[in-house]
Amino acid sequence: MKRIYLVLLLTAVLLSISAVSATDDFAISNDTLEIDNVDEMPLQNQADLNQGEELQSDDDPALETSTDTVANDTKKVQVPSKATTKNVKSTYGTPAKFTLKLTDQDGEGISGKLVTFKVNDKVYKIKTDSKGIATLKLNYKAGKYTIKYSVSGFTGKNTYTVNNKVTMTILKWGNKGDVSKINLIKKNMPKNKWVKEAVDATKKGNPLLKFQGGKGKTVFITAGVHGNELSSQVAAMKLINYLSKHPIKGTVYVIPFVNINAITHKVRHTGTDYNRVAHKSGTISNKIVNLVSKYDCDAYGDFHTTQPGGIPGKDIVMGSAGPAKKCKSMTNYIAKHAKVHKKIYKYAGEQYPGALADNVNKKGIPGVICEVMLPHNTVTAKTVKTSYSMMRYLLKFNSVI
Ligand SMILES: [Zn+2]
Secondary structure (H helix, E strand, O other), X not given: OHHHHHHHHHHHHHHHHHHHHHHHHHHHHHHHHHHHHHHHHHHHHHHHHHXXXXXXXXXXXXXXXXXXXXXXXXXXXXXXXXXXXXXEEEEOOOOEEEEEEEEOOOOOEOXXXXXXXXXXXXXXXXXXXXXXXXXXXXXXXXXXXXXXXXXXXXXXXXXXXXXXXXXXXXXXXXOOOOHHHOHHHHHOOOOXXXXXXXXXXXXXXXXXXXXXXXXXXXXXXXXXXXXXXXXXXXXXXXXXXXXXXXXXXXXXXXXOOOOHHHHHOXXXXXXXXXXXXXXXXOOHHHHHHHHHHHOOOOEEEEEEEEOOOOOOOOOEEEEEOOOOOOHHHHHHHHHHHHOOEEEEXXXXXXXXXXXXXXXXXXXXXOEEEEEXXXXXXXXXXXXXXXXXXXXXXXXXXXXXX
């Protein structure tokens, strides 16, 4: 029994000691935490607050006027040290912002400074705002411009580039396919977003691309009215590539693939020759003539190829002396500059009543047919170049490029 009492007593003593030491440890560490959190932090915060108050008094205009000497001692003199600008790019019809930031020796913006901007011959005077930024809003026609600026002894210049606005609509007239299945089209596609979109669109209908650069004439171009005449279609893709990258004056519409069904079957047409029915209501070629008229176009060009020994069987531009007044001079201009033959009929529709260009002419809009000679379903660099050259001179005659 004695032994049991001794063991119990010893156990009781040991337990009470460990309990006391555990409590002590906890109490001490708790105290330390309290000191850190409560005593030191408020002191720091107070210091921050004092600094903040001092800074605020610098900016307070009321204080500056009432205590002149104090304000002058503490107010920083801002020395214009840098004018920051960068080149701007935009699309016709979308306003752009050209900004100039004037900063001092510490990189802080300087407000209220008058900046003189000069875009070509036009002068703008704009003050820098509270952040030191002067914003010039621009909405110019497509082109490349130089912006010159001058402020507080700083001068410099930047470029302002306005690209053509490009849009594509798919004319769902029931003529569709996939022209990328034609190897010579796929192989000769320029790497360009709009060319790709136009080619992809043929699965749904006729792609109609619109390029807008601002005030100027409107020209409408078609290719692929005859399916197996590939060089003019490749030239049209080349033109789309060009127009999506170079600013123009005016508007250009392009349907690069008209008879998609015939193109995919590698034939001239699949029952109806579109270049013989443009005078007949409801046909695709008649719908194109109506679009040219509806868009109030100033000129139209329809691009073909012709077989060696066929009719006309040579590189040629064909127009008529009437009724569209400018058709004769336009035909002469293209022939002279693209170095191709020419044929001017007395009156549009003299040879065939249903050709697209003739029916456009009959609406008083000058229209030409441009042909390059090579076998059907073939493409050569030379014929593409000649077809493309005729397209460009059609646009040049109309001052679009
Ligand atoms: Zn043809």
